[in-house]
Amino acid sequence: MTTTPILSVVMPTHNRAEYAGPAIEAILATGNEELELVVSDTSDDGRLLRYLDVNPNIKTDRRLHYTKIEGPSNLTKNHNYAMTKARGLYVCLIGDDDGISAETISAAHWASDNNIDVLAHTISANYAWPDFRAKLTGSGHAARLYLPKKLRVPRWRDATVDLAAGLKRALQGTEELPRCYHGIVRRDLLEQIRAQTGEYFQGSSPDMSGAISLASMINKYVEVDYPLSLPGASAGSNSGRSAMNTHKGALDSDSQTSEFTKSGWSEGVPRFFSVETVWAHAGLQSLRALNPSAIKDFNYPKLLALCYFRHPDFTDMISAAKAEVEELTSVTPAGLDAQIKRETRNYILARYKHLLRRSMTPTVAGGRAYIGGLPSIVEATEALNERIHDQFSSFESYIAELSQR
Secondary structure, eight states, rough: OOOOOOOOOOOSSSSSSSHHHHHHOOOOTTTTTTEEEEEEEEEOOOHHHHHHHHHHHHHHTTEEEOOOOOOOOOOHHHHHHHHHOOOEEEEEOOOOOEEEEEEEOHHHHHHHTTTTTTEEEOOEEEOTTOOOOBTTTTTTTTTTEEOOOOOOOOEEEEEHHHHHHHHHTTTOTTTTTOOSSEEEEEHHHHHHHHHSSSSSOTTTOOHHHHHHHHHOOOOOEEEEEEOOEOOOTTTTTHHHHHHHTTTEGGGGSSSTTHHHHHHHOTTTSOOOEEEHHHHHHHHHHHHHHOOOGGGGOOOHHHOOOOOOOOOGGGGGHHHHHHHHHHHHHOOHHHHHHHHHHHHHHHHHHHHHHHHHHHSSSSSSTTTTTTEEEOHHHHHHHHHHHHHHHSSSSSSSHHHTOOOOO
């Protein structure tokens, strides 16, 4: 490929050929010649290489840029390396069990034509692989593609306002933030982040780090509900482990966080890995590199409340982090206790409201539209593209509803 692709789809992977192989196949099957697929493989089991060897039509596709990385690595290092190989005008970062829709290239062209730095994509469609299990619903979601029933109109968002809201919720989730993960981002903006910080991503969660870095660099961005990428959830993914409440443990027991036992963990964040702590650590690391004055607005009491409530088996580590927060914020122990209790009450109330809403639609799907019996991301992507064309207009027609401001 000699010309600059409009979009680089970047997929880091490690020892997950059963997902990455079909994901590569699904992305290339879109048939669009204006994308490149960058795959950075740190696997030590050789399975993805064998998958490519027995699928020569995939291995020799000129849009595939596959690199095998030898030696020790981790999630963030692999993401940072993969980004260095992207050549597209725009970049979309996805996981190795994810896909993209046929309209993603149209979206990248629209962003380029309108000088948009970030086109954030809400998760309006998602796919659960056949091995996906959840603690409450078991295998109920397995092999299902969930689809939106309707789409909100596209909208402009204020990155400064969204960053403030993210800090208030202790950086618990990347929704309503500018995102590189399942978003479309101008590559030269990512290069600016790298030039200022030394890396594209900081800390232990590339998706959170990318969102916070982008929110620190831009003013406005566009958010859409139109299904542009297709997040997958599989048994071995972080989402799958979280659904079974097994994604937690000592920092040095997980490759994603073990490095930070030596290089440093964010003060005030409990020293164990979980969804809550990994997000907070990565976001705070990015703020320290790009926007340190914003750290004062981070909601430490909310983070501590969530950790105490969800992970009581790590109470000692949470209490140690609480002592750090007292020093960081100059809040008295009694004052911090009161804030944690308030955040705990708010969380419990929100949880009850969620369960009440779910009780109104007591099926596994919870009232969402879905297509079942899909054995891999290949079939799920095909079904998504068919449904988009049947149910919704083209991306060009959808984005025409964006208000000008």
